[in-house]
Amino acid sequence: SQELEQSPQSLIVQEGKNLTINCTSSKTLYGLYWYKQKYGEGLIFLMMLQKGGEEKSHEKITAKLDEKKQQSSLHITASQPSHAGIYLCGAAYSGNTGKLIFGQGTTLQVKP
Amino acid sequence: EPEVTQTPSHQVTQMGQEVILRCVPISNHLYFYWYRQILGQKVEFLVSFYNNEISEKSEIFDDQFSVERPDGSNFTLKIRSTKLEDSAMYFCASSREYYQETQYFGPGTRLLVL
Numbered sequence: 001s002q003e004l005e006q007s008p009q010s011l012i013v014q015e016g017k018n019l020t021i022n023c024t025s026s027k028t029l030y031g032l033y034w035y036k037q038k039y040g041e042g043l044i045f046l047m048m049l050q051k052g053g054e055e056k057s058h059e060k061i062t063a064k065l066d067e068k069k070q071q072s073s074l075h076i077t078a079s080q081p082s083h084a085g086i087y088l089c090g091a092a093y094s095g096n097t098g099k100l101i102f103g104q105g106t107t108l109q110v111k112p
Numbered sequence: 113e114p115e116v117t118q119t120p121s122h123q124v125t126q127m128g129q130e131v132i133l134r135c136v137p138i139s140n141h142l143y144f145y146w147y148r149q150i151l152g153q154k155v156e157f158l159v160s161f162y163n164n165e166i167s168e169k170s171e172i173f174d175d176q177f178s179v180e181r182p183d184g185s186n187f188t189l190k191i192r193s194t195k196l197e198d199s200a201m202y203f204c205a206s207s208r209e210y211y212q213e214t215q216y217f218g219p220g221t222r223l224l225v226l
Contacts (some may be wrong), residue, residue, distance in 0.1 A: 031212055042116075042203060042219040043155070050212060088155065097144055098210040099168050101154040 006103035013079050014111050021074045021106045031092040032072045033100065041079050042108035046074075046087075052088045076108075080100050084110045114138040116218035117205050124224045125194055133221045135204030145185045145215060146179065148172070155203065160185065162210065164217045194225045199209040 003026040031050045035043040047056045049064050049065035062075045090100040117136045146158040160167040178190045201222050205215040
């Protein structure tokens with residue numbers, strides 16, 4: 001089966017600190033999507049990665065996909081309370097499907 | 113900024129009743145999806161839909177479920193005879209293309225089956 005695991009499961013950081021969330025796949029990814037979810041709400045798209053070694057940044061969030069396309073990381077620099085929420089990675093495993101497989105999510109709390 | 117909308121935001125129903133969850137995808141998107149998230153569990157793919165046909169469906173999407181695009185703007189998920197285990201948050205999503213394209217999600221409908 002296609003497994004997508006995120007680590008850590010939860011994270012509490014002090015405001016201003018950097019943090020990293022990882023997403024590891026048991027199979028080669030075709031595409032990797034990062035979303036943010038506030039508890040009980042919808043998923044907000046953050047970034048999409050497709051090429052091995054690709055790196056994208058938006059404001060203080062950087063996402064990377066490794067060369068083997070089996071692991072992605074999401075790095076937040078100088079965290080703020082607004083970064084708090086649940087971060088989800090979603091994977092496409094082939095180029096002819098729109099189906100996304102999601103990890104279990106990482107809950108981030110940022111303490112002021 | 114265009115967004116996916118869903119109604120109702122919450123729905124409570126009795127076991128065995130039919131429910132219809134509604135979604136309005138982003139207007140120039142052609143591909144539509146339903147996902148669900150049981151409390152405390154992963155977001156799971158249910159079905160994808162294009163050109164009035166199902167493109168893909170998961171094992172979860174059995175005969176109790178159906179999808180429809182009744183007009184040019186709405187996309188619906190019907191559960192014919194709800195079960196307790198259908199209680200979940202249901203998300204609609206849409207995208208311009210099917211492959212290698214970002215899916216934009218709605219805020220979800222929280223369904224509670226009693």
